[in-house]
Amino acid sequence: MEKKREMFAGENGLQGDPRLKAISEAIRVVPHFPKPGIMFQDITTLLLDHKAFKDTVDIFVDRYRDMGISVVAGVEARGFMFGPSIALAIGAKFVPLRKPKKLPGEVISEAYVLEYGTDCLEMHVGAVQRGERALVIDDLIATGGTLCAAIKLLERVGAEVVECACVIGLPEAKGQCRLNGKPLYILVEPRK
Numbered sequence: 001m002e003k004k005r006e007m008f009a010g011e012n013g014l015q016g017d018p019r020l021k022a023i024s025e026a027i028r029v030v031p032h033f034p035k036p037g038i039m040f041q042d043i044t045t046l047l048l049d050h051k052a053f054k055d056t057v058d059i060f061v062d063r064y065r066d067m068g069i070s071v072v073a074g075v076e077a078r079g080f081m082f083g084p085s086i087a088l089a090i091g092a093k094f095v096p097l098r099k100p101k102k103l104p105g106e107v108i109s110e111a112y113v114l115e116y117g118t119d120c121l122e123m124h125v126g127a128v129q130r131g132e133r134a135l136v137i138d139d140l141i142a143t144g145g146t147l148c149a150a151i152k153l154l155e156r157v158g159a160e161v162v163e164c165a166c167v168i169g170l171p172e173a174k175g176q177c178r179l180n181g182k183p184l185y186i187l188v189e190p191r192k
Contacts, residue, residue: 007185008169008188009185012185020059020187022049023046023052023056026048026049027043027046027167027168027188028045029190029191039192041191056082057085057086057089060165061089061090064086064163064165068133069134069135070092070132070133071092071095071135072086072093073097073123073128073137074094074095074097074136074137076096078140079097082137082139083096095123097150098121098123099120099122100122103122107123107124108125108156108157109122110122110152110156111149112145112149113145114145119149120149121149121150128154128159129159130158131159131160132159132160134154134159134160134162136154136163140170142170147164147166150164151164151182152180162182164179164182164183164185165184166185166186166187167188168187168189169188169190170190
Protein backbone atom coordinates (compact mmCIF):
# COMPACT_ATOMS: atom_id res chain seq x y z
CA MET A 1 0.00 0.00 0.00
CA GLU A 2 1.40 3.39 -1.02
CA LYS A 3 2.09 5.75 1.86
CA LYS A 4 -0.07 8.87 1.80
CA ARG A 5 2.17 11.82 0.95
CA GLU A 6 -0.28 14.72 1.39
CA MET A 7 -1.31 15.61 4.91
CA PHE A 8 -3.99 18.12 5.72
CA ALA A 9 -3.56 19.45 9.25
CA GLY A 10 -7.28 18.98 9.95
CA GLU A 11 -6.98 15.27 9.12
CA ASN A 12 -3.66 14.76 10.83
CA GLY A 13 -3.58 15.62 14.53
CA LEU A 14 -5.39 18.96 14.44
CA GLN A 15 -8.94 17.74 13.87
CA GLY A 16 -11.37 20.33 15.19
CA ASP A 17 -8.61 22.85 15.98
CA PRO A 18 -10.36 26.27 15.86
CA ARG A 19 -7.15 27.88 14.58
CA LEU A 20 -7.58 26.16 11.21
CA LYS A 21 -11.08 27.60 10.77
CA ALA A 22 -9.81 31.08 11.70
CA ILE A 23 -6.89 30.78 9.27
CA SER A 24 -9.23 29.71 6.48
CA GLU A 25 -11.67 32.54 7.21
CA ALA A 26 -8.84 35.11 7.25
CA ILE A 27 -7.96 34.33 3.62
CA ARG A 28 -9.86 36.53 1.18
CA VAL A 29 -11.21 34.96 -2.00
CA VAL A 30 -11.05 37.20 -5.07
CA PRO A 31 -13.22 35.83 -7.90
CA HIS A 32 -11.92 35.93 -11.47
CA PHE A 33 -8.40 37.09 -10.58
CA PRO A 34 -5.99 37.19 -12.33
CA LYS A 35 -8.24 35.79 -15.07
CA PRO A 36 -11.84 34.59 -15.45
CA GLY A 37 -12.62 31.35 -13.65
CA ILE A 38 -9.83 31.65 -11.06
CA MET A 39 -10.84 31.97 -7.39
CA PHE A 40 -7.69 33.72 -6.12
CA GLN A 41 -6.75 32.89 -2.52
CA ASP A 42 -5.42 36.20 -1.18
CA ILE A 43 -3.25 35.63 1.88
CA THR A 44 -2.61 39.35 2.39
CA THR A 45 -5.75 39.46 4.53
CA LEU A 46 -4.35 36.59 6.64
CA LEU A 47 -1.24 38.72 7.23
CA LEU A 48 -3.46 41.58 8.43
CA ASP A 49 -5.02 39.34 11.10
CA HIS A 50 -2.34 39.14 13.79
CA LYS A 51 -3.86 36.13 15.56
CA ALA A 52 -4.51 34.10 12.40
CA PHE A 53 -1.03 34.93 11.05
CA LYS A 54 0.59 33.95 14.36
CA ASP A 55 -1.47 30.75 14.51
CA THR A 56 -0.34 29.86 10.98
CA VAL A 57 3.32 30.25 11.91
CA ASP A 58 2.83 28.51 15.28
CA ILE A 59 1.27 25.42 13.71
CA PHE A 60 4.22 25.08 11.33
CA VAL A 61 6.72 25.75 14.14
CA ASP A 62 5.11 23.10 16.37
CA ARG A 63 5.36 20.60 13.52
CA TYR A 64 8.98 21.31 12.53
CA ARG A 65 10.65 22.33 15.80
CA ASP A 66 12.08 18.89 16.59
CA MET A 67 12.83 17.59 13.09
CA GLY A 68 16.44 18.74 12.91
CA ILE A 69 15.74 21.16 10.06
CA SER A 70 18.59 23.58 9.40
CA VAL A 71 17.20 25.25 6.25
CA VAL A 72 13.80 26.76 5.57
CA ALA A 73 13.61 27.47 1.84
CA GLY A 74 10.87 29.92 0.86
CA VAL A 75 9.48 30.04 -2.66
CA GLU A 76 9.14 33.53 -4.14
CA ALA A 77 7.26 35.50 -3.21
CA ARG A 78 4.64 34.36 -0.74
CA GLY A 79 6.89 31.71 0.79
CA PHE A 80 8.94 34.68 1.99
CA MET A 81 6.05 35.78 4.20
CA PHE A 82 6.02 32.61 6.31
CA GLY A 83 9.50 31.13 5.92
CA PRO A 84 11.62 33.63 7.90
CA SER A 85 9.35 33.49 10.98
CA ILE A 86 9.37 29.69 10.93
CA ALA A 87 13.15 29.60 10.43
CA LEU A 88 13.80 31.96 13.36
CA ALA A 89 11.51 30.00 15.67
CA ILE A 90 13.07 26.60 14.90
CA GLY A 91 16.68 27.81 14.83
CA ALA A 92 17.20 27.39 11.09
CA LYS A 93 18.43 29.70 8.36
CA PHE A 94 16.10 31.09 5.72
CA VAL A 95 17.04 30.64 2.06
CA PRO A 96 15.03 32.51 -0.59
CA LEU A 97 14.28 30.62 -3.80
CA ARG A 98 13.85 33.41 -6.33
CA LYS A 99 12.69 34.01 -9.86
CA PRO A 100 15.47 34.56 -12.44
CA LYS A 101 17.79 37.55 -12.18
CA LYS A 102 16.67 38.58 -8.67
CA LEU A 103 19.71 37.34 -6.73
CA PRO A 104 22.94 39.34 -7.03
CA GLY A 105 25.51 36.56 -6.55
CA GLU A 106 26.36 33.33 -8.32
CA VAL A 107 23.26 31.13 -8.57
CA ILE A 108 22.14 27.68 -9.56
CA SER A 109 18.83 27.38 -11.42
CA GLU A 110 16.05 24.87 -11.92
CA ALA A 111 13.55 25.33 -14.75
CA TYR A 112 10.06 23.88 -14.54
CA VAL A 113 6.97 23.62 -16.71
CA LEU A 114 3.74 25.49 -16.02
CA GLU A 115 0.37 25.06 -17.70
CA TYR A 116 1.08 28.18 -19.77
CA GLY A 117 4.86 27.96 -20.29
CA THR A 118 8.01 27.61 -18.22
CA ASP A 119 9.55 29.33 -15.24
CA CYS A 120 12.68 29.00 -13.15
CA LEU A 121 13.81 29.16 -9.52
CA GLU A 122 17.28 30.26 -8.47
CA MET A 123 19.30 29.96 -5.27
CA HIS A 124 22.65 31.43 -4.27
CA VAL A 125 25.55 29.03 -4.62
CA GLY A 126 26.75 28.12 -1.12
CA ALA A 127 23.49 29.04 0.63
CA VAL A 128 22.81 25.37 1.43
CA GLN A 129 25.43 22.78 2.31
CA ARG A 130 25.49 19.06 1.51
CA GLY A 131 23.67 17.07 4.19
CA GLU A 132 21.55 19.93 5.52
CA ARG A 133 17.92 19.09 6.27
CA ALA A 134 15.49 21.40 4.49
CA LEU A 135 11.85 22.41 4.63
CA VAL A 136 10.28 24.05 1.56
CA ILE A 137 7.50 26.55 2.30
CA ASP A 138 5.01 28.28 -0.01
CA ASP A 139 1.55 29.74 0.41
CA LEU A 140 -0.40 27.48 -1.97
CA ILE A 141 -0.01 24.28 -3.95
CA ALA A 142 -1.97 23.62 -7.12
CA THR A 143 -0.08 21.26 -9.42
CA GLY A 144 3.18 20.95 -7.48
CA GLY A 145 5.44 22.13 -10.31
CA THR A 146 7.06 24.94 -8.34
CA LEU A 147 7.62 22.77 -5.27
CA CYS A 148 9.15 20.03 -7.43
CA ALA A 149 11.60 22.56 -8.85
CA ALA A 150 12.46 23.73 -5.31
CA ILE A 151 13.10 20.13 -4.22
CA LYS A 152 15.33 19.46 -7.23
CA LEU A 153 17.29 22.65 -6.62
CA LEU A 154 17.97 21.75 -2.98
CA GLU A 155 18.79 18.12 -3.76
CA ARG A 156 21.26 19.18 -6.47
CA VAL A 157 23.41 20.77 -3.75
CA GLY A 158 23.09 17.71 -1.51
CA ALA A 159 20.36 18.83 0.89
CA GLU A 160 17.82 16.39 2.27
CA VAL A 161 14.32 17.80 1.76
CA VAL A 162 12.34 16.63 4.78
CA GLU A 163 8.95 18.00 3.77
CA CYS A 164 7.11 20.68 1.81
CA ALA A 165 4.55 22.85 3.59
CA CYS A 166 1.81 25.12 2.26
CA VAL A 167 -0.87 27.18 3.95
CA ILE A 168 -3.45 26.29 1.25
CA GLY A 169 -3.79 23.13 -0.82
CA LEU A 170 -6.26 22.77 -3.65
CA PRO A 171 -8.41 19.66 -3.13
CA GLU A 172 -7.55 18.51 -6.64
CA ALA A 173 -3.90 18.46 -5.53
CA LYS A 174 -4.81 15.75 -3.04
CA GLY A 175 -3.42 12.47 -4.25
CA GLN A 176 -2.09 13.99 -7.48
CA CYS A 177 0.99 15.88 -6.41
CA ARG A 178 4.20 14.22 -7.38
CA LEU A 179 6.74 15.95 -5.18
CA ASN A 180 9.60 13.57 -5.93
CA GLY A 181 8.31 11.33 -3.13
CA LYS A 182 8.48 14.10 -0.51
CA PRO A 183 5.65 14.55 1.96
CA LEU A 184 3.43 17.62 1.77
CA TYR A 185 1.79 19.28 4.79
CA ILE A 186 -1.17 21.60 4.15
CA LEU A 187 -3.07 23.69 6.69
CA VAL A 188 -6.34 24.44 4.89
CA GLU A 189 -8.25 23.88 1.67
CA PRO A 190 -9.22 26.97 -0.32
CA ARG A 191 -12.45 28.78 0.34
CA LYS A 192 -14.92 29.20 -2.49
